[in-house]
């Protein structure tokens with residue numbers, strides 16, 4: 196019960212802070228103008244932040260062929276039958292025809308994707324550092340040591356980098372956020388030289404996918420999934436596949452996270468928002484994964500304080 200109530204409080208705090216972040220980001224976005232320097236900066240950041248930037252590794256070709264594609268073709272042939280729209284203030288991707296279950300909604304050739312992690316190094320990839328726009332005091336309010344430390348580390352890295360590269364902190368922070376909030380994680384099978392021979396294991400990589408990066412997150416109600424088709428071939432594709440029938444006009448959503456699962460902390464750190472409910476958070480606590488319980492235990496508030504805050508916030512509080 197202790198961990199559970201901490202978790203709910205944690206969730207509320209994330210929501211409060213993500214509201215702050217959304218407001219701040221919107222202000223910054225109005226000011227931002229896409230410039231060549233900005234684009235170069237993005238590439239530089241991608242290089243510095245992840246150390247390894249390479250064209251997508253599933254292609255066996257050293258010099259991938261350029262592909263031509265159109266948005267006028269059949270549904271499976273590219274960007275067919277979708278368009279960008281805004282609903283409830285969030286821009287997203289919407290179907291302009293109905294899709295059947297398992298139908299491919301759109302495809303992106305893998306050579307236009309930028310992979311921000313090397314699958315062969317995925318074993319060492321344990322953190323997903325992202326920019327954070329909160330003040331140090333706001334970060335401290337999150338209390339969870341895992342998030343507070345990550346966010347502060349993130350800010351420090353941006354600060355160090357901006358000085359060593361002679362770029363303004365604000366520009367670098369904005370560009371870093373731009374990249375990290377548009378990344379998708381996907382699991383792929385790769386040869387693991389350290390594993391038994393002929394043993395392929397699934398590893399997560401994070402990729403920037405033009406156009407597909409317009410798809411919003413839905414944990415419980417996602418109607419599509421991100422796939423990699425023919426990873427062994429030169430002409431591998433990223434595809435969005437309908438996991439159930441989608442009617443014309445419906446928003447197309449996927450569940451962010453390498454396995455379609457992402458904690459609220461991960462969503463906040465990577466994408467700057469948290470959902471209202473996230474069943475993955477309680478699973479994490481139940482299983483004690485990722486040092487979650489330890490990190491909750493080190494919070495400054497007592498259980499009584501948590502319950503008092505929760506009852507104010509929700510109007511009711513029942514012991515579980």
Ligand SMILES: C[S@@+](CC[C@H](N)C(=O)[O-])C[C@H]1O[C@@H](n2cnc3c(N)ncnc32)[C@H](O)[C@@H]1O
Nearest residue numbers: 285286287376377408409410411412466467468
């Ligand atoms: C990959 S982009 C998706 C397209 C984005 N809405 C846009 O207009 O460019 C990810 C960003 O969309 C927003 N977003 C996606 N799913 C969301 C959701 N369920 N609730 C709130 N914001 C969401 C967040 O700002 C996130 O950083």
